[in-house]
Amino acid sequence: MAKTIYSMCGMCAVRCPIKVEVEDGKVTWIEGNAHDGGMGQSLCAKGAAGIAFEHDHERPQSPMIRTGARGEGQWKSVSWDEAYDYIADKLKTIVGQHGGKAIALSDRGGCFNDLTKSFIKALGSPNYFNHDCTCGRNANHACKSLFGYGRGGVKYDIKNTKHIVLYGRNMTESFMVKEVRSLMDALEGGAKLTYIDPRASVTAGKATRYWQIRPGTDYALNLAIINTLINHNLYDHDFINKHASGFAELSDFVQQYTPEWAEQETSIPAEEIVQFCHEIAADAPHVIFHGGWMVARYSDTFYASRTAYLINALLGSIEVKGGLFIGKGPGDAGRKSLKTLTDLMPAVDDPRCDGLGTDKKLSHLDKGPGLLQLLYPCLETDKPYPVKAYFAYRHDPLISMPDPEAQKKAFDNLDLLVAIDVNYSETANYADVILPEATYLERDNILMTLKGWNPAFGRRQKAIEPLYDAKPMWEIVKGILERIGKGELFPFSTIEEIWNYQLQDTGVAIEDFEAKGIVTLADNNMCWERDQIKIKTPSGKIELVSTILEEAKVASFEPYKSPDAPADGSYRLLFGRCGYQAHGQSINNPILNTMLAENSLWINKEEAAKQGIQDGDLVSMTNNGTTATIRAKVTELIHPEAVFMLHGYGRSNPKQTRAFGKGVADQIFEKGLLDNWSRAGGGVNLLECFVTVKPANL
Numbered sequence: 001m002a003k004t005i006y007s008m009c010g011m012c013a014v015r016c017p018i019k020v021e022v023e024d025g026k027v028t029w030i031e032g033n034a035h036d037g038g039m040g041q042s043l044c045a046k047g048a049a050g051i052a053f054e055h056d057h058e059r060p061q062s063p064m065i066r067t068g069a070r071g072e073g074q075w076k077s078v079s080w081d082e083a084y085d086y087i088a089d090k091l092k093t094i095v096g097q098h099g100g101k102a103i104a105l106s107d108r109g110g111c112f113n114d115l116t117k118s119f120i121k122a123l124g125s126p127n128y129f130n131h132d133c134t135c136g137r138n139a140n141h142a143c144k145s146l147f148g149y150g151r152g153g154v155k156y157d158i159k160n161t162k163h164i165v166l167y168g169r170n171m172t173e174s175f176m177v178k179e180v181r182s183l184m185d186a187l188e189g190g191a192k193l194t195y196i197d198p199r200a201s202v203t204a205g206k207a208t209r210y211w212q213i214r215p216g217t218d219y220a221l222n223l224a225i226i227n228t229l230i231n232h233n234l235y236d237h238d239f240i241n242k243h244a245s246g247f248a249e250l251s252d253f254v255q256q257y258t259p260e261w262a263e264q265e266t267s268i269p270a271e272e273i274v275q276f277c278h279e280i281a282a283d284a285p286h287v288i289f290h291g292g293w294m295v296a297r298y299s300d301t302f303y304a305s306r307t308a309y310l311i312n313a314l315l316g317s318i319e320v321k322g323g324l325f326i327g328k329g330p331g332d333a334g335r336k337s338l339k340t341l342t343d344l345m346p347a348v349d350d351p352r353c354d355g356l357g358t359d360k361k362l363s364h365l366d367k368g369p370g371l372l373q374l375l376y377p378c379l380e381t382d383k384p385y386p387v388k389a390y391f392a393y394r395h396d397p398l399i400s401m402p403d404p405e406a407q408k409k410a411f412d413n414l415d416l417l418v419a420i421d422v423n424y425s426e427t428a429n430y431a432d433v434i435l436p437e438a439t440y441l442e443r444d445n446i447l448m449t450l451k452g453w454n455p456a457f458g459r460r461q462k463a464i465e466p467l468y469d470a471k472p473m474w475e476i477v478k479g480i481l482e483r484i485g486k487g488e489l490f491p492f493s494t495i496e497e498i499w500n501y502q503l504q505d506t507g508v509a510i511e512d513f514e515a516k517g518i519v520t521l522a523d524n525n526m527c528w529e530r531d532q533i534k535i536k537t538p539s540g541k542i543e544l545v546s547t548i549l550e551e552a553k554v555a556s557f558e559p560y561k562s563p564d565a566p567a568d569g570s571y572r573l574l575f576g577r578c579g580y581q582a583h584g585q586s587i588n589n590p591i592l593n594t595m596l597a598e599n600s601l602w603i604n605k606e607e608a609a610k611q612g613i614q615d616g617d618l619v620s621m622t623n624n625g626t627t628a629t630i631r632a633k634v635t636e637l638i639h640p641e642a643v644f645m646l647h648g649y650g651r652s653n654p655k656q657t658r659a660f661g662k663g664v665a666d667q668i669f670e671k672g673l674l675d676n677w678s679r680a681g682g683g684v685n686l687l688e689c690f691v692t693v694k695p696a697n698l
Contacts, residue, residue, distance in 0.1 A: 006033055006517025008460040010422075010440025011046040011053065011586065013108050014175040015448075017517055018047065020441065020463040027051055027441055027463055032177060035516035042177045045580035049591040050441065054467065056590055058656055059423055060436035061468035070412065071430045073654065080471065080479065083433055088483035090416040090432075091123070094388045095484075100124020101350040105391040106131065106372055111448035111458075112473075116393055118341035119477045122489045126352045127387065129370035134400050138681030139292045141365060142306035145546040145556070146313065148536025150366070151291060153327050154309075155452055158182040160322035162283040163192040166290050167218050167308060170201040173579035174293070192283070194276065196221065199574060199602065199644050200637035209276070215572045215642045215687070216298040216563030217266045222307035223560060224262030224273050227254040229314050232274070234281035236316030243533060244313055246545030246556070253557040265562060267639075284315035286322030299688055302681030303558045313542045319533045326534065327451030330506070333522040338447055338457065338502040345489055353378040353387055364552035365682045372401065373674050373684050379410040389416040393473065394437070396425035399584040399648065402670030402686060420476060423585060429653040436470040438462075443472035444495040447502045450518070453525035457506070459499075459513045474498060554680050566690050569611065571603070571643040573623075573689045575666040584648035588656040598663035600633040602644040603693060608634040611694055618696035621664065623689065624671040628664045629696050643693060 005020040009030075017033035019041075030050050031041045053059075063083035068074030078086075094102050105120040107113055109130030120128045132140065140150040147154060158164060159182040171183055187193060187206065195207035196218065204210040213221060229235045230251050240247050259270035280287050289308045295301050317323030330337045351358045354374035356367035365371070378387050390411070398404045408430060411417055419428035420435045428434045437443070445460040462472075471479075474495060481490050492498045499510050512519045528534065538547040545556045566572055578596065586592045601619060613619055615634040620627055621643075630645070638644055649663025670689045677684045 005461055005463040006035070006459075006513070007463060008440065008445075008458065008517075009043070009047045009050065010460070011050050012175040013110060014177075015111065015460070016043070016047060016177050017458065018043070019517075022463050025464055027054060033517055036178070036518055040181065042181065044175065044177050045595070046175070046586055046592065047177075049586065049589050052591045053586075053589055054439055054441050056588075058588060058658070059468075060421070060428070060434050060470070062436065063469070064434040066432050070417075070432070071408070073429060075434070080469070083435060084479050084483045087416065087418060087433060087480055091389060091480075091484055094415055095124065098386045098388060099350065100348070101126060101353070102386050103127065103389040103391070104129065104353070104375055104387050105393060106370075106375075106395045106397065107393040108395050109369060111450075112445050114340050114342060115446050115474060115477060118345050118490070119481070120391075121342055121345040121348055122481055122486055123484075124346075124348060126348045126350055127354075127370070127375070128368075129354075129372040129375060131372070131395055131397075131400055132369045133372050133677065133682055133684050134296045134686060135294045136292070136296075136683075137369065137371075138295045138297075138302040138678055138683035139305045141681045142302055143291055143309050144366070145306060145364070145549050146309050146537070146542055146544070147326075149326060153451065154291070155325050155327045156288050156290065157322050157325055157453075158288065159185050160286065161186050161191050161288045162286040162322055163194070163280055164288040164290065165194045165280070165308075166196065166203065167292060167304065168197045168297075169290050169293050170197070170203045170576060172203045172206055173201060173577065192279070198639035198642045199576075201576070202579070204637075211266075211268050211272075212639055214265065214267045214563075215574065215639055216300075218298075218304040219300045219307065220257070220262050220265040220560055220562075221268060221273070222304060222311065223254050223257035224259045225277055225311060226250070226307060226314065227257050228259055228274055228277040229281065229311070230254065232277065234277055235314040236284065239285075239316035239318070239530075240314065242531070243318070243535065244542040244544055245539055246543060250310075250544045250557065257560065265560075280315065285317040285320045287315050287317045288312070288323060289317075296683035297685065297687045298563060299676075299678065299685050300558065300561065301683060301685075302678045305681070310544060313544070318542070319528050319530060321527075325453065325527065328453065328455050328522075328526045329449065329451050330455050330521055332526060333455050335455075335507065335521045336505040338449055338506065339504050341446070341490075341498075341501075344491075351384070353384060355384075361552065361679070364548045364554055371677075371682055372397065373677055376407065376410040376674055379413045388414055389418075390414055391418045391420065392425075392427045392431070393420045394422070396421075396427045396584060398426035398430060399665070399667060402667055402673035402684060402689075404665075404667055406671075406674055420473065422470075423588070424653045424655050425584070426652060435476055436468065437476070438466045438470040438472050442466040442470065444474075445472070446474065447499055453527065454520050454522050456518050456520045457508060457513075458518050461513070461517070549680070558680070564690075566641055569694060570690045570692045571607070572641055572687060573666060573669055573691045574642050574644040574687060575647040576644065577647055581646060581648060584651070587648045587651060588659040590658070593658040596646070597658070599646040599649045600631045601664075601693070602633045602635055602638045604638050604640040604642075605634050605636045607640050608632065613693075613695055619693050620696045621669065622692045623669040626668050626671065628668065630664045643691065
């Protein structure tokens, strides 16, 4: 029997809406959900490899309990009952000795994390974390300090823009199919693209203007742009006067940061900066300065992101076609929001172990996602209290966080480390228990809210039964809670019961998702009148000088500090992804692995010549006692101060035979960076890492 299922992809964290064709219990076709505006029938390469992943036998097929030392790879397959009992016995002992606060959990965050937040809350712990300290924490806090909304609450109308400016946001190789289509539509319609990056990515090839900026100087460029917009009288006076505060302070601060000064820092000619400013002013307000996606980068990236958002305000590009707009939720459409599972759980009074919510020096940072880098000193010192159990759900900190050896040392103080995943992650390989989650084609998830011009509810629906002995996360949560005597806190036996609970008072029924997989909550796109823009800062205005930052004694405008230059033969290590590899999740995919089995090291042509390195040569990378060998990609398309490699390679688990031992992992060189993070924005400074490169035979 053939059937069509509308669901959501799970090959990366974007969760694009998809249409799945199923026949006789097998998935025969996957394409984009054409009912989702801008998506069409498109899928990226990763999404197209979903069927191959479904049938990949090199993923966890049953629960497993470690039998040897951590990291040795010795396991026994067990039943779910055995796994639940093992976890429950450990948790009961830990809670009996230290209380529920001694448990922590991290996940990838996103639209389904109400489930994991409710789980950790039900366990009696405040210690929920997500991955965002290595991704968008700086951008989130930068955006919130100006507008009162986090980065997820401020959207980009890319399709209708006249000029979009991207700082290292390699959009054409990103995960977001809809966003890429919007960009290409805009460019075909005559829009301009300015791309700023030390490395010429594929997106640079689509750009109207590409600036190969010196690594770590984005903030300098932005200060010079603001200086020019103000001193050349190119900003939107009316918008700033009506909707912003702190303009005089901003104007005074940027006077010293001229285009001529910025040229010395960035390598971008002053006259080009001035010309660019006149160009964007002519296109305003239909202009987008992207605040960044993965901006856990340099020590001042919070301020680089904040000034990028701030330039949008100067140009009046807020709540306007072709600019930035506030994402509208159910309440804006006069509808009720989905009910949350966390509301069912008893309140937790214990403070967080990372100090968010109690440490005044961190008062400007959201406590919701936590600061995962601050979990590690808690594990090592038992301060402010012991944390002895850690659940890593669909999150692989040994790949995504810096310095995996330092992480393992901290993990050795745990009494219980549980990995819940669809893959054999690096963290799973070091865990005590692996619980296999059903793949995105095999599981239902809780409902999600989609904010935008027109808010909507979305659903991931199971297309087929699990191929192996795997379960959806909601069943895993239920199973563990029942084993520790807290099953009454999660009173659901089916996913339909969860959906009905979430949909209470929304006016939406489960059946409404069948036709399109998405239920929109308004008849038309909603755009506020310019005089009715709802800014959620304490003052109700766009705060160029932030009340929240100033109260925490964090500068709204930080004096610029020139980044460290590498020594001869050393380079700042940059990393990223390409269009068909998603973090470390897809490296072992049967199809995607054949496209690029291992990574290489991009190095500037002139720098390579100095050391006698030719394209394809084996080179040695070294930092602080760690050395690895990789092939060089010699090119003019990267700044002389930097080298670049794709992220996610260098896998250590032999169960992943396609990826095992191939390529090099960037995070192994990031020694000491667990404690190198932005106190202003919360992001880990992942690019404050330098490596020495030389021919491998020396």
